[in-house]
Amino acid sequence: MIPLIEVRDLHYTYLPGTPLETEALRGVNLVVYPGEIVGLIGPTGSGKSTLLQHLNGLLRPQAGQVLVAGQDLSHPQTDLRAVRRRVGLLFQNPEDQLFERYVADDVAYGPLQYGLPREEVRERVRRAMLAAGLPPEVYADRPTFSLSTGEKRRVALAGVLALEPQVLVLDEPLAGLDPAGRKLLASLLAHWCAQEGRAIVWASHSMDEIARLADRVYLLAEGRVVREATPRELFAEPELLAAYGLEVPAVTWVLQELARAGLRVRTDVLILEEARETLLELLR
Amino acid sequence: MEPLIRVQGLHFSYVSGAGQTVPALRGIDLEVAAGEHIALIGPNGSGKSTLARLLNALLLPTEGRILVKGMDTADPACRQAIRQTVGLVFQNPETQFVATVVEEEVAFGPENLGVPEAELRTRVEWALRVTGLSELRHRSPAHLSGGQKQRLALAGILAMRPEVLILDEATSMLDPAGRRAVREIVATLHAAGLTVISITQAMEEAAEAQRVIVLHEGRIALDGPPSVVFSEPERLYALGLDLPPMVHLARMLHARVPSFPSVVLTPPEMVAALCEHVRRRTP
Numbered sequence: 001m002i003p004l005i006e007v008r009d010l011h012y013t014y015l016p017g018t019p020l021e022t023e024a025l026r027g028v029n030l031v032v033y034p035g036e037i038v039g040l041i042g043p044t045g046s047g048k049s050t051l052l053q054h055l056n057g058l059l060r061p062q063a064g065q066v067l068v069a070g071q072d073l074s075h076p077q078t079d080l081r082a083v084r085r086r087v088g089l090l091f092q093n094p095e096d097q098l099f100e101r102y103v104a105d106d107v108a109y110g111p112l113q114y115g116l117p118r119e120e121v122r123e124r125v126r127r128a129m130l131a132a133g134l135p136p137e138v139y140a141d142r143p144t145f146s147l148s149t150g151e152k153r154r155v156a157l158a159g160v161l162a163l164e165p166q167v168l169v170l171d172e173p174l175a176g177l178d179p180a181g182r183k184l185l186a187s188l189l190a191h192w193c194a195q196e197g198r199a200i201v202w203a204s205h206s207m208d209e210i211a212r213l214a215d216r217v218y219l220l221a222e223g224r225v226v227r228e229a230t231p232r233e234l235f236a237e238p239e240l241l242a243a244y245g246l247e248v249p250a251v252t253w254v255l256q257e258l259a260r261a262g263l264r265v266r267t268d269v270l271i272l273e274e275a276r277e278t279l280l281e282l283l284r
Numbered sequence: 285m286e287p288l289i290r291v292q293g294l295h296f297s298y299v300s301g302a303g304q305t306v307p308a309l310r311g312i313d314l315e316v317a318a319g320e321h322i323a324l325i326g327p328n329g330s331g332k333s334t335l336a337r338l339l340n341a342l343l344l345p346t347e348g349r350i351l352v353k354g355m356d357t358a359d360p361a362c363r364q365a366i367r368q369t370v371g372l373v374f375q376n377p378e379t380q381f382v383a384t385v386v387e388e389e390v391a392f393g394p395e396n397l398g399v400p401e402a403e404l405r406t407r408v409e410w411a412l413r414v415t416g417l418s419e420l421r422h423r424s425p426a427h428l429s430g431g432q433k434q435r436l437a438l439a440g441i442l443a444m445r446p447e448v449l450i451l452d453e454a455t456s457m458l459d460p461a462g463r464r465a466v467r468e469i470v471a472t473l474h475a476a477g478l479t480v481i482s483i484t485q486a487m488e489e490a491a492e493a494q495r496v497i498v499l500h501e502g503r504i505a506l507d508g509p510p511s512v513v514f515s516e517p518e519r520l521y522a523l524g525l526d527l528p529p530m531v532h533l534a535r536m537l538h539a540r541v542p543s544f545p546s547v548v549l550t551p552p553e554m555v556a557a558l559c560e561h562v563r564r565r566t567p
Contacts, residue, residue: 043459044430092457145300149328176375176456178327178485179526205459208529245461250488250529250551257555263562272529276536283541283561 002070004167004199005032005055005087010064012050024050026223027064032167032199037190039214039231040203043245047223048171048203055169055201056087069166085114088165092172095152103147104129104140107158114163124162132158133188150181154188161192168192169201174209186213211235211249211270219244236268251275258282286354288448288479289316289339289370293348296334296502308334310502312348318447321480323490323510326499327524332483335499336450339481340370353447368397371446373454377437378425386428387412387421390439397444411439415469431462438469448479456485487514491528491549498523511547530554 012025024047032038042048053059054066057073057080066073068083091097100106104125111121129136132154144155153173160168173189174182190213193200204210210217211231219227219234221244227234235241235248238256248256251272259267266278291314297307309331316322324332337343338350341357352369355362374380383389390408399407412418415435420428425436434454441449451470455463467489474480482493490496496513498506500523506513514520514531527535534548534557544561548554 043461143302145302172457176328176453176485178524179487180521180524181328182485183526205457205463207460245459247460251533254530254533254551254554254558257551258558261555261559263559272533272536275533279533279537279558280540282558283537283544283565 001033003031003033003067004069004197005030005201006065006067007031007051007054008065008067010051010054010061010066012047012054012059012062014050016062024223025054028220028223028225030218030225030228032201034166034197034199035193036215037193037200037202037213039210039217040201040220041205041207041210041217041246042220045222046220046244048220051220052089052169052171052201052203055167056089057083058089081114085163086165087167087169088160088163089169090157090160090171090173093153093176094156095149098144098152098155101143101145102140103134103142103144103155104136106144106155107162110159110163121162124164125158128158128162128164131161131188131192133184134158148181150177150185153177153181154185157185157188166197167199167201169203171203172205173202174204174206189213207235207241207247208249211252219246231270232268235270255279287315288318288353289314290351291315291339291348292350294335294338294345294350295347296331296338296343297346298334308502309338312502312504314497314504314507316448316479316481318479319474319477321474321494322482323493323496324481324483324499325485325487325490325496325525326505330499331502332499333452336372336452336481336483339448339450340372341366342372364397368444369446370448370450371441371444372450372452373434373437373441375453375456377454378433380437381425381433384424385421386417386423386425386436389425389436390417390443393440393444407443407445411443414442414473415439416465429462431458431465434458434462434466435469438466442473446478448481449473450481450483452483453485454482455489487526487528488530488550491530498525510549514549515547 007028007030010025010028014022014024040048061074068087071078098106107125107128108121111124126136134154174185214231217231217234218225235252238248241247252269255265255269256267258265265282269275291312294309294312296309297305300306326332341363344358350357352366355366357366381389383392387408390411391404394404394407412421415438417435417439455466470480484490491510496510505523514527517527530548530550535546537544538546545557548557
C-alpha cells in the first residue's frame with residue numbers, strides 16, 4: 001500500500017545559530033497509511049506540535065523529507081497550497097478562531113479562498129456540515145457565537161472537511177469538551193476516517209483516547225520516535241511510558257496492579273469491556 | 285458556623301455581541317465550608333466558569349449575592365480582600381504572565397498588595413518550593429514547559445495566601461506528568477487546610493473530590509459526595525456527562541457478581557476492592 005504521508009529522517013531546529021537555538025526534531029520517521037488512525041503521544045516539548053506542522057506544509061523540512069501522496073514538501077517547486085487541501089490540520093481549541101458571523105459562512109471560508117465555484121462550495125459546505133454532525137437545515141444560519149463549545153469545535157472541523165482532505169491532522173481534538181461532546185466528536189471522526197482512502201493523525205495527552213481509537217501509536221520524546229507500536233503493545237510497557245512521564249490507561253493500570261499482586265488476569269487490556277471479561281473470570 | 289462562601293439566589297446574564305441578554309446562571313444557592321474539596325462539573329456552557337469568576341468578584345451578580353467570609357463581592361471596598369481570599373487558576377495561564385523572570389512573576393501579586401519586603405520573600409520562597417519551581421526561579425516564563433507554566437500560575441496565586449483555590453480546567457491541556465504534578469500539589473495544600481474547587485471535564489478527577497456539584501443550564505442539578513452523584517448514571521447521561529471509568533467497571537461487575545460493590549471511585553480503590561473480593565472468597 002502507498003502511504004498517504006511519509007516522514008523520513010526529519011530534523012528541525014528553532015532559531016538556529018542563536019543562543020535560543022532549540023532542536024525540536026532529531027530524525028523522525030513516520031508513515032501514515034490509508035484507513036488508519038495514527039496516535040501521536042509524548043510529553044510536553046517532545047516535538048509533537050512541530051511534527052504536526054510539517055505534515056501539512058506549515059513548516060518546511062530543514063533536513064530530511066516529508067512526502068504527502070508522493071509529493072516532497074522540501075522541494076521548492078511543491079505547491080504547498082495543494083498539500084494543505086490534501087492534509088487538513090485542526091489546532092488545539094480551534095473554536096477560538098471562528099470569525100464569521102454565521103456557521104455556513106465560516107465553513108465556506110476555506111473553499112472560497114481556494115477559488116472554487118460557488119455551486120461547488122455550497123455542496124461542499126453541506127457535505128462537510130453533515131460529516132461534522134451539524135445538519136445544515138438546523139445550523140447553516142445559526143450565529144456562531146450562540147453555539148456551545150462542542151458545536152463550535154465541530155464548525156471548525158467542518159471548515160477543514162470542506163477542503164475535502166484525505167488526511168486529518170488533529171491536535172488534542174477532544175480536550176476541553178464535555179463527555180457527551182467528546183463521544184460525539186470521536187465517533188464522527190472515526191466514521192469520517194472509515195471511508196476509503198482517508199487517515200487521521202491524532203495527537204493526544206489522553207491515553208484512554210489513544211487506547212480506544214488509535215490503530216498504531218508513535219511515542220515521541222526529545223524530538224525522536226522512541227517507539228512505534230499498536231496500543232496493545234505499547235501499553236504493555238508501563239515502565240517505558242513512565243520513563244517519559246506518560247502512563248497506561250486507568251483500566252490497564254488496574255489489571256497490571258492485580259497481576260503484580262499475584263492474581264491471574266490479562267494485563268494487555270485497553271478498554272472497560274475487555275476488563276469486564278477477564279475480571280468476571282477472576283471473581284467467579 | 286458561618287460558611288467560607290455563601291451564594292444566595294444568584295443570577296447572572298451576559299450581554300452578547302448582538303446585544304442580547306444571555307442568562308448564564310439562573311438561581312444558585314450554595315454554601316462552601318472551609319477545608320472542602322469540591323469538583324464542579326457540568327456540560328460545556330452550563331455556567332461553571334462564570335460561577336468561578338463570580339466567586340472571586342471578576343464578575344458581579346445580576347441578581348442575588350455572594351458572601352466570601354461575610355464580605356459581599358458587590359461591595360467595591362471588599363473586592364481586593366475577596367480576590368486575595370479566592371485564587372483562580374485558568375486553563376491557559378501564559379496569557380496572563382506579566383514578568384520576565386519566574387520569581388518576579390510569583391512576587392507580582394503580593395507586591396501589588398503592598399506586602400512588606402521580608403514577608404514577600406518568605407511567601408515567594410514558599411510558593412516556589414511548594415510548586416517545585418525553586419530551581420527555575422531565574423528563568424523566563426516564556427521558556428517554561430506547559431506543565432511548568434501552569435505550576436508558575438499556581439505559585440503566583442499561592443503567594444497571595446488564598447484560603448480558596450479555584451482551578452478552572454487548569455490541567456486539561458497538560459501531559460500526564462504535568463497533570464499529576466499539579467494534582468499532587470493541590471492535594472498537599474488541601475491536606476494542609478486549603479479549600480479547593482476544581483472545575484473539570486474529567487470524571488475520574490471529580491471522583492477524587494469530597495463533594496461533586498453538577499451544573500446544568502445555570503442551575504445546580506446534583507450536589508453530593510461522589511459515591512452518591514455517580515450512582516445515578518441515567519441522570520448524568522441526560523446531562524451530557526458520564527460515569528468515571530471505575531464506576532462504569534464496578535457497575536458492570538456488580539451486575540454479574542452482586543456481592544461486588546456497585547460504586548468504586550478510583551483505580552486504587554478498584555484494585556483494593558478486587559483483591560478484597562478474591563481474598564474473602566478463597567478460604
